[in-house]
Amino acid sequence: xxKVVQSPLSLVVHEGDTVTLNCSYEVTNFRSLLWYKQEKKxxxxxxxLTSSGIEKKSGRLSSILDKKELSSILNITATQTGDxxxxxxxxxxxxxxxxxxxxxxxxxxxxxx
Amino acid sequence: DTGVSQNxxxxxxxRGQNVTFRCDPISEHNRLYWYRQTLGQxxxxxxxxQNEAQxxxxxxxxxRFSAERxxxxxxxxxxxRTEQGDSAMYLCxxxxxxxxxxxxxxxxxxxxxxx
Numbered sequence: 001x002x003k004v005v006q007s008p009l010s011l012v013v014h015e016g017d018t019v020t021l022n023c024s025y026e027v028t029n030f031r032s033l034l035w036y037k038q039e040k041k042x043x044x045x046x047x048x049l050t051s052s053g054i055e056k057k058s059g060r061l062s063s064i065l066d067k068k069e070l071s072s073i074l075n076i077t078a079t080q081t082g083d084x085x086x087x088x089x090x091x092x093x094x095x096x097x098x099x100x101x102x103x104x105x106x107x108x109x110x111x112x113x
Numbered sequence: 114d115t116g117v118s119q120n121x122x123x124x125x126x127x128r129g130q131n132v133t134f135r136c137d138p139i140s141e142h143n144r145l146y147w148y149r150q151t152l153g154q155x156x157x158x159x160x161x162x163q164n165e166a167q168x169x170x171x172x173x174x175x176x177r178f179s180a181e182r183x184x185x186x187x188x189x190x191x192x193x194r195t196e197q198g199d200s201a202m203y204l205c206x207x208x209x210x211x212x213x214x215x216x217x218x219x220x221x222x223x224x225x226x227x228x
Binding site (some may be wrong): 034036040042043044045048088090091099100101102103104105106 | 115144146148152153155157158161169171185204208210215216217218219220221222
């Protein structure tokens with residue numbers, strides 16, 4: 001069965017800290033890995049990674065995929081209280097027709113003043 | 114607002130009742146997905162459509178669940194004879210398939226509470 005595991009499950013940091021969130025996966029036919037941020041509502045898209053070693057960056061957030069290690073990290077530098085959320089990692093499989101996502105349980109990040 | 118929209122946002126029902134949720138995807142998106150999310154878990158895939166064709170259904174989707182996308186635009190998810198275990202957030206996502214990869218954008222969800 002396809003599996004996506006995120007760590008840590010939860011994290012509390014002070015504003016200004018840098019955090020690294022981890023995601024590892026076991027899927028049959030990997031297509032892409034996606035990161036989402038979920039506050040109180042729906043997940044909002046952050047990054048999609050398809051190629052190993054290429055870093056995607058948006059402001060203080062960046063992510064990189066390691067297809068050899070079947071994992072990805074999401075880095076957030078100079079954290080702010082607005083970064084407090086659940087960060088979800090999801091993997092899409094390459095099955096020809098389906099693009100369903102398999103999600104991890106998420107990492108709950110709390111940024112305190 | 115041109116994002117994915119879902120209605121209603123909240124639904125409280127009694128066990129045994131039928132409920133129907135609606136999802137309006139981003140207008141040019143040809144794929145539409147339904148997921149279910151329970152507390153402390155990531156979303157779980159239920160089903161998806163490419164245009165009006167329902168191409169895959171999860172084993173999570175029992176025969177009490179049915180989804181339609183009659184004209185390839187909006188979609189409905191109906192749950193018949195609701196059970197307390199159906200209480201969850203039901204999320205809809207849409208995407209545009211182009212060049213192989215597609216990014217799914219989620220709506221705000223419908224939170225179902227079955228009493």
